[in-house]
Amino acid sequence: DAKTTQPTSMDCAEGRAANLPCNHSTISGNEYVYWYRQIHSQGPQYIIHGLKNNETNEMASLIITEDRKSSTLILPHATLRDTAVYYCIVRGNSGNTPLVFGKGTRLSVIA
C-alpha cells in the first residue's frame, strides 16, 4: 500500500472549516484513500473514503486531486469534539489486508 504524508499538527477555530491535507504520491490506480480519526483513548472512527471522485457524507468531505497524488479532508464546521488525531490511509479495496496507520495529524479545535 502507498505511503502517506500528513502534517504533524494543525489548529482550527471552532465553527470554521478544518482542511486536513494528505500526500500520497505513490498511490496506484486501484488504491482507495481512507480517513479515520481517533479521539483520545478510543478506537479509530471511520470518516470517509474515496477512489478518485470527491465524496461527501454527514461528517466530512473528501477532495482528491485529479492526479490522485494528494487529498484533503474537510470538516465544514469544526467543533471542540472534532479534536482528535486524523489518519489518512491508502489501500486497495479487495482482500483482507489490514489498515496501516501512519502518524496522522493532531487537530486541535480552539474555542
Add this chain to the structure above:
Amino acid sequence: GAVVSQHPSRVICKSGTSVKIECRSLDFQATTMFWYRQFPKQSLMLMATSNEGSKATYEQGVEKDKFLINHASLTLSTLTVTSAHPEDSSFYICSARGYGQGNNGYTFGSGTRLTVV
C-alpha cells in the same frame, strides 16, 4: 452500522499473570480480525491478523506465544496476553472485517487499556 464490542475497557493486572481481551462483532460476521497496540503518543501498530478458524499471522517482532489469539467463531476473537510484564502495558485495539458490514469494511473496537504493575 457495524459494531464491535471490546471488553474490558480497562484492566490492571499483576506482573506474571495473564489477561484476556475479547472482541465481539454484534451485527455482522467477522471473517478477519486485526489486533493492534498503541503506546502513548504513538500510532497504532499492527500485531497480528486472524481469519476465522485459522491460526493467526503475527507481525515481525510480535511473540506468538506471548500474545495468544483465538478466532474460533465469526463473532468472537480473543487476545490473551500471557505472563504480562510492565512493558506490555499499552492500549490494545481490535478491528474486524467481514460479511454484512457495509462499504467501509473495517470496524474498530473501543480499545482496552492494559496496565501491568
